[in-house]
Amino acid sequence: MSFVESFTRKGQEIANKIQSNRYISAISNGLMSTLPIMMIGAFSTLLSSMQIEFYQNLIEPIKGIIGLPATFTTNALSLYAVFAIANELAKSFKKDGTSAGYIALFSFLILTPVSTFELEGAPMPISALTFDFLGAKGLFAAMIVGILATRIYVFILDKNWTIKMPDGVPPFISKTFSGLIPAFIVAIIFTIISGFFAHTSFGSFHQFIYTVLQIPLQGLGSNIWSMLIALLIMQILWVFGIHGAIVVLAVIRPIMTALDLENLAAYQAGEAMPNLVSGSFWGVYANLAPMLGLVVVLMFFTKSKQFKMLGRLGAPGALFGIHEPLIFGLPIVMNPILAIPYILTPVICTLIGYFLTVAGILPVTIGMQVPFGAPIFIAGLLQGSWVLGLAQVLMIPLSAAIYYPFVKILDKRNLEQEYVSSELDKE
Known part of the structure; x- marks a missing residue:
């Protein structure tokens, strides 16, 4: 059994144990x-x-x-x-x-x-x-x-x-x-x-x-490095076909909820929010823009029919935070080329959001419990400021730039395969 197969099997076993605990x-x-x-x-x-x-x-x-x-x-x-x-x-x-x-x-x-x-x-x-x-x-x-x-x-x-x-x-x-x-x-x-x-x-x-x-x-939970580790683990698990959100969020949700509640109470009292890093911070910077950047590349910067179609099919779901069609459709799972930007893009967006917040350019999220499926910009707006919504939107082209060279490698391969297939069909 190869390392990848062994890791996937062990990871799925751990995920199942956590989910069934x-x-x-x-x-x-x-x-x-x-x-x-x-x-x-x-x-x-x-x-x-x-x-x-x-x-x-x-x-x-x-x-x-x-x-x-x-x-x-x-x-x-x-x-x-x-x-x-x-x-x-x-x-x-x-x-x-x-x-x-x-x-x-x-x-x-x-x-x-x-x-x-x-x-x-x-x-x-x-x-x-x-x-x-x-x-x-x-x-x-x-x-x-x-x-x-x-x-x-x-x-x-x-x-x-x-x-x-x-x-x-x-x-x-x-x-x-x-x-x-x-x-x-x-x-x-x-x-x-x-x-x-x-x-x-x-x-x-x-x-x-x-x-x-x-x-x-x-x-520990309000530390940016702890959040990045949790985010990396979640993304890596997804790459191996394991539902990373179930594994990671089951562990960190109680901590993140408590941090969000403290921020919300401070906001209500007119005080400074005590927790820069929280569940709402994760939601603003790590969830929506990275995959929408991938959609932009697929729809507007590829030439193969397969990628353009996948971009159109995946766009509505990605707008509302539903990424499975892209993760399993491209696929990102077990794809060493797309795995790199898939893992790195949310981490980079989160780091940028963190440093801009520390610098006072972006406000701290208020801890709003945004319903799942809230679209980009609206999700940021509900965290207390239109500036957060704008930051989400501006991270889409950044995410697209990260995905672009990796997607183009696969797009070229797809074009060659489509050309060969069309020539065979003519014969």
């Missing part, structure tokens, strides 16, 4: 299922916080109302995430996802610190659950609680430590009672965990996870 899938799918919630919050933030003086003066009387959805979506995303992750994991074990979701949500809340405030004129201190750990800061804790609470719940059900109702009891009532003992046991466990961390220097489980796990991982 119930815990990674639960986190990835759970976060994906919160996308409508994130989009509502992101649009609310964008509409209430666009830094245009005329617009801000216009919406001043209703600015708080416009921004209200963001308060209960983006700023409380951890609540939705813990439920969604628990639901996905429980369903993978063929258990009731709704019950698991509620139990995980309760477990998350019991770990969340309650703040006490002294109000002038109030007869006693007032306790309140703040948004501190309900949004981005609590996201990693939500993942852990969603997995742990559900796993305990499933374990207890598998052991049949449940209340059995007699025959004839409606299924809904029977299912409700069967979850009582698991719910009580999970509640006791997380109450003990909450009490333990309350007596540590961290003060709460949330603060512990945020300090020990989330901050270091976000620091």
Whole structure:
């Protein structure tokens, strides 16, 4: 077996293991299922916080109302995430996802610190659950609680430590009672965990996870070199016919989501975005322009009928971020000539975007959760500035220039083959 065949087989095995891992899938799918919630919050933030003086003066009387959805979506995303992750994991074990979701949500809340405030004129201190750990800061804790609470719940059900109702009891009532003992046991466990961390220097489980796990991982994820490594791995896997996005995004999506949420919260507060590198940064510079550059070369700078047709067929999909027709149609898969620009072009675009942002020429992306399929320029515009959309468009000719010499090599070969075929047809 050749090295290429061996690498492809091993890579596909790893991709399948990652994709079939119930815990990674639960986190990835759970976060994906919160996308409508994130989009509502992101649009609310964008509409209430666009830094245009005329617009801000216009919406001043209703600015708080416009921004209200963001308060209960983006700023409380951890609540939705813990439920969604628990639901996905429980369903993978063929258990009731709704019950698991509620139990995980309760477990998350019991770990969340309650703040006490002294109000002038109030007869006693007032306790309140703040948004501190309900949004981005609590996201990693939500993942852990969603997995742990559900796993305990499933374990207890598998052991049949449940209340059995007699025959004839409606299924809904029977299912409700069967979850009582698991719910009580999970509640006791997380109450003990909450009490333990309350007596540590961290003060709460949330603060512990945020300090020990989330901050270091976000620091790694917000590093441009880490992003480039992830991007290189994804592109290389695609070249070998392995769905690189499934493998890479399953691992980095939680980190990128947390970074985007921090940027979105800062944008809403009128503060500088803390994370230059984030999921939205990846989306602006690495996703659309590189393949559109390839389409431009195929459509306007090739002579072979095959490439011109592939360019026309691939253009609509590439405009909306769908690249499979080109990856498998040209093909780029197992093509050593096209593999070079395919791997390098998004990396170069990302580096240019990074250095121009560091130089202050381009603004930092606001962390908007742009829906998949948003076309070029619109995707950049939704990240807070038309300048980002323009930067995306200007990277198309740059990408085309990178692809041009490699495509022309293959185009010449195709022309020769088409000429030979036409001569044979004449005979």
